[in-house]
Amino acid sequence: MTRYLLLFSLFLSFKSFSAVTAWTDFMLDNGHIFLPVSIEGIESRAMLDSGAQINSINRAFVGKHNLTLDSARSVNIKGVFKVEKRRAYNNVKVDIFGTEFELDSLVEASLGHHSNGMLLGAGFFKNFIVQLDYSRSKIRLITRDTVDMGEIANVKAVSQKGSGMPIAEIHINGVALWLRIDTGNAGTILIDRRSASRAGLLEQVEGATTSFGANSSGVNEFATSKAVKFGPFEISDVKVSFPADGQKTNLESQYESAGTRIGGKRVVGLIGYDLLKDFIVTLDYKLGKLHIALPELE
Known part of the structure; x- marks a missing residue:
């Protein structure tokens, strides 16, 4: 099975059809930005975190839905107050913006309620110019050949x-x-x-x-x-x-x-x-x- 690195397939689709996406609604919950996603066919939401170098899946989401995922090599994560070893998963099917792809090295984390399915960090942000309109709770993506x-x-x-x-x-x-x-x-x-x-x-x-x-x-x-x-x-x-x-x-x-x-x-x-x-x-x-x-x- 072909593995797509991070959001590479989404980037290619976006690049092929438009240099600037339409504004899309995001959910603002206690200061956190969430986008609707599907994980292993289950509707959920993903938090956008530009301060995270890794992508994560919520431990509570995995437990709630009794998911059996392909194990990957554990990762040491350094937080503000502590360093901790976390398990990670490969070949996790994710659908975002209508595009389905697979994520590898998805690190298990505590992201609150099981309705918070995952966190998207550097793997999401580094592929695009990301524009966030906090006042209207809107997001759009821009390719680098469009804006200097x-x-x-x-x-x-x-x-x-x-x-x-x-x-x-x-x-x-x-x-x-x-x-x-x-x-x-x-x-x-x-x-x-x-x-x-x-x-x-x-x-x-x-x-x-x-x-x-x-x-x-x-x-x-x-x-x-x-x-x-x-x-x-x-x-x-x-x-x-x-x-x-x-x-x-x-x-x-x-x-x-x-x-x-x-x-x-x-x-x-x-x-x-x-x-x-x-x-x-x-x-x-x-x-x-x-x-x-x-x-x-x-």
């Missing part, structure tokens, strides 16, 4: 050396920081404690919350920054989270396979939903290019 992202990008961003993941520079209270662009982070901007200190946030702590990473949970404190500069926009009174004193994290390599050495710019946290939610976000994951715009008033 190097010309229109208005946020300082690059692909991180080693991981290949897109990172962007933002300024919090005037302090420049490199953060991962993470559509899977449904909360506030998350930075490490040293960066929070540099931005003057440790003296303004308002409270603490429990944060859930890929493998485990931890305690984060939060404070409100006076200003966050994101590309051409400056936003006032933005909430920023950071690990509580003594809380160990792996912020610089969340979802990365353990053992991979990362070089290049020092990544100190994650950009999430609270910063992205007001914008139309155009992301070229592969080239590390980003454009943001406010939606037009209707």
Whole structure:
């Protein structure tokens, strides 16, 4: 049986018929983006997570439907708070945007309720320019021969050396920081404690919350920054989270396979939903290019 790597077949179909897809509805659930999918013939939904290097299938979904899947080599996953070995599967049949293909190395993960069938990470994002209109809950895909992202990008961003993941520079209270662009982070901007200190946030702590990473949970404190500069926009009174004193994290390599050495710019946290939610976000994951715009008033 022919195996399609990640979303290669979807990419070829898209490339053959259109340079820009029609806008398609996505579901926004507590800051997470979901698309309707079919997994092994079962209707479900997939979360889009640009902060994940791997594609995952929900352990609860597999159990609910008593699926017997082809085993693959286990993978070590490094989350924000912990490293954990996970089982993986090959030849998993998936239908998205009306195209059926097979996924290999689909890693088992805890993705909440069994109705959340899977998570699509780098394997989805790197094949296209992905445009997300958060205000209208719409998504469309664009081929790179249609738009010159190097010309229109208005946020300082690059692909991180080693991981290949897109990172962007933002300024919090005037302090420049490199953060991962993470559509899977449904909360506030998350930075490490040293960066929070540099931005003057440790003296303004308002409270603490429990944060859930890929493998485990931890305690984060939060404070409100006076200003966050994101590309051409400056936003006032933005909430920023950071690990509580003594809380160990792996912020610089969340979802990365353990053992991979990362070089290049020092990544100190994650950009999430609270910063992205007001914008139309155009992301070229592969080239590390980003454009943001406010939606037009209707």
